[in-house]
Amino acid sequence: MPLDQSFTGRSYPPQTSYEVSREKIREFADAIGDANPVYRDPEAAREAGHPDVIAPPTFLTVINLAAINAIVTDPELGLDYSRMVHGDQGFTHTRPVIAGDVLQVTTHIDAIMTRAGNDFINLRADITDVAGQKVCTTRAQLVVRGENA
Amino acid sequence: MNTAYGGPGGGAPGRGEAPHVTAGDELPALEVRITREQLVRYAGAALDFNPIHWNEAFAKDVGLPDVIAHGMLTMAVAGRVVTDWLGDPGRLVDFSARFTRPVVVPNTPEGALVEITGKVADVKDDGVARIDLVVKFDGKTVLGKPQALVRL
Numbered sequence: 530m531p532l533d534q535s536f537t538g539r540s541y542p543p544q545t546s547y548e549v550s551r552e553k554i555r556e557f558a559d560a561i562g563d564a565n566p567v568y569r570d571p572e573a574a575r576e577a578g579h580p581d582v583i584a585p586p587t588f589l590t591v592i593n594l595a596a597i598n599a600i601v602t603d604p605e606l607g608l609d610y611s612r613m614v615h616g617d618q619g620f621t622h623t624r625p626v627i628a629g630d631v632l633q634v635t636t637h638i639d640a641i642m643t644r645a646g647n648d649f650i651n652l653r654a655d656i657t658d659v660a661g662q663k664v665c666t667t668r669a670q671l672v673v674r675g676e677n678a
Numbered sequence: 679m680n681t682a683y684g685g686p687g688g689g690a691p692g693r694g695e696a697p698h699v700t701a702g703d704e705l706p707a708l709e710v711r712i713t714r715e716q717l718v719r720y721a722g723a724a725l726d727f728n729p730i731h732w733n734e735a736f737a738k739d740v741g742l743p744d745v746i747a748h749g750m751l752t753m754a755v756a757g758r759v760v761t762d763w764l765g766d767p768g769r770l771v772d773f774s775a776r777f778t779r780p781v782v783v784p785n786t787p788e789g790a791l792v793e794i795t796g797k798v799a800d801v802k803d804d805g806v807a808r809i810d811l812v813v814k815f816d817g818k819t820v821l822g823k824p825q826a827l828v829r830l
Contacts, residue, residue, distance in 0.1 A: 553723075556722075556723045557723045557724065559719070559723070560716070560719045560720040560722070560723035560724065560751075561720065561723075561751065561754040561755055561758075562710065562716065562755065562758075563754075563758055563761070565761060565762070565767060567766060567767060567768070568767075577765070577766040577768065578766070578768070579768055583767065583768050585754060585757070585761070585767060586754075586757050586761065586767060586770045586773045586826075587750060587753055587754040587757060587773065590724055590726075590750045591723075591724055591725055594724065594725060594726055595725065611740075614777070615749050615750070615777050616776060616777060617774065617775065617776040617777065617822070618749070618750065618753065618774065618775060618777075619772070619773065619774030619775075620772065620773050620774070621771065621772045622770070622771050622772065624768075625767070625768040668774070670776075
């Protein structure tokens with residue numbers, strides 16, 4: 530079943546805030562096997578010019594994934610979650626994520642298309658801090674494999 | 679621009695020194711082994727509990743050869759080639775990749791070997807460089823067009 534094209538252009542306002550902790554950053558850095566001290570040691574981070582420990586470049590997947598899942602499980606969109614795969618991902622950082630940040634995610638459906646029997650959905654998320662300043666824009670393409678693809 | 683720490687080019691941190699980076703420079707390569715234990719750890723850290731990343735029976739049932747690594751974990755691991763070289767990961771401003779082939783992770787202590795290389799593709803006048811990565815598992819690329827933009 531094709532995706533409902535009318536979802537193109539929709540935006541989803543923030544449902545909640547996410548507070549970034551030093552502990553979560555360290556847990557994520559451990560999980561990706563990255564020993565860089567600016568992810569763990571506030572002093573090392575300050576020496577590098579940051580106010581506190583910063584998060585690895587892909588850290589925002591933690592909140593991005595939840596925002597994506599909230600959209601793709603909307604029954605009206607008609608997406609077969611079991612056939613969905615992550616096609617691509619991008620992060621454009623205005624600044625690094627810093628421990629103590631309180632972040633909000635606004636998600637947009639930029640495009641929905643069908644090619645060769647597969648559905649593609651392009652999502653963009655604007656991630657802002659409490660001051661309303663942009664921290665990062667994430668982009669993801671999800672691919673829903675067609676029944677015969 | 680903050681150049682008071684680290685710095686590409688392999689030199690010691692030099693305060694105020696302009697980095698000597700030119701197109702064609704190769705970044706130090708990296709070989710990383712991804713194990714089942716790491717998949718479980720990453721699932722918890724990233725809050726991505728899709729069973730194709732930890733449940734062998736489920737993965738095979740949906741047509742995969744075995745449990746596969748999270749694409750986002752492979753991407754994060756690949757990014758280390760860039761951030762290790764930069765010293766300060768805060769200078770990576772853009773990072774993107776397509777997920778083109780799975781990294782299959784066997785239930786062995788060695789896990790799956792992922793090989794990452796990178797080189798400077800372009801240096802702009804504004805001090806932003808583009809790094810092109812090549813990320814391979816089992817001799818084949820697993821990420822499409824993995825690319826980073828960095829502030830030098």
